Amino acid sequence: MRAALLNEYHRPLELIEKPEPEPVAPRDVVVKVGGAGVCATDLHAQEGLMEPAGLKPPVVLGHENAGWVHAIGSDVTTAKPGDAVLIYPAYSCGLCVNCRRALDMHCERHQFFGLTRDGGFADYVLVDERSLIPLPDGVEPAAVAPHSDAGITAYHAVKRLLPRLSPGTTSAVIGVGGVGHIALQLLKVLGGGSVLRPGVYWFPFSLTSTWSMDRPGRNGMSRYAPLKEPLKSNVIDS
Ligand SMILES: [Zn+2]
């Protein structure tokens, strides 16, 4: 299969051929990659900044992955070949105290696909059954692959804010980029107040202009108002 390998720091990734992975452990799953997001973390990895997180080249990068289950280990019960899945990028054992407290990022056996283990910049990636998130029918893996990192990062932040977002409140997303534009959408869907988007005016408006306008209604609840023209101001609402 093809894979984009980080072989040396400060060098472009190398497109190589390597054997397709196969399930080895009973809960292993091989996923045919349908989409793999490029994250700023990948750039940091190339710059040699991810060693504290456990990265040691050579490694196939790519931690924002989605695709279709291709092959499963003998004990896999929650996925079958052909299933469309998003891949949670952290490997966690499910057995240690932190995993049992739902603090998977602090798992004693923590790994991270695309940093400490080969990731999704390849035709196939080997993951654990525990990392699979089934996708609903009709959702193309390539359309949602970045949600496996950028999406859950934004969701984590917004979820912590939700108890404060009662009707009449206003929240601001500063920096509407790869993570922020998801936070903006989550705030609109989950929050009870209105949303501001102050900040730098660089993100493609084709992505933000159709849904980022938010005007509080009479009862203070968020109301969606699509834009007819690209915004001239860098403040969406007030
Ligand atoms: Zn990422």
Ligand SMILES: [Zn+2]
């Ligand atoms: Zn664990």
